[in-house]
Amino acid sequence: MTAIATATAPVTQSTPGGAAFAPAFAPAFADDADVRAVDAGSPALEAYVASGADGRAHVLTVRNGTDTEQELFPEALLPTGDGPLLFLGGASTTSERDGRLVARLAPHGHVRLGRITHEDKPTHTTREQPA
Secondary structure, three states, X not given: OOOOOOOOOOOOOOOOOOOOXXXXXXXXXXXXXXXXXXXXXXXXXXXXXXXXXOOOEEEEEEEEOOOOOEEEOHHHHOOOOOOOOEEEEXXXXXXXXXXXXXXXXXXXXXXXXXXXXXXXXXXXXXXXXXX
């Protein structure tokens, strides 16, 4: 009979995007973050925005629950801000249509994007998904 050793470690909530983004987006993953569902423009897409309690760090997560590619306009789902839209995890292809960023999610794929709003202008406001 062979003895098998098993090691366990506590699972902690991680901040996606690696060490470079961790400090900036950590508030959006904290226990006191505001998490709300948003309309990504298709019933096939499950989307939510997590915002830090201070209203500056915002993370959009979108999941495609279908067997077909789906697209969305991600910038409309995050608060406007001076900071750029940053890729934090998952996978998508992007293009531009009529001056707007279009993200395409593979079947059963997901993407996580973030934005930091300006230091003196915290906001939790998101816009409706354009048609």
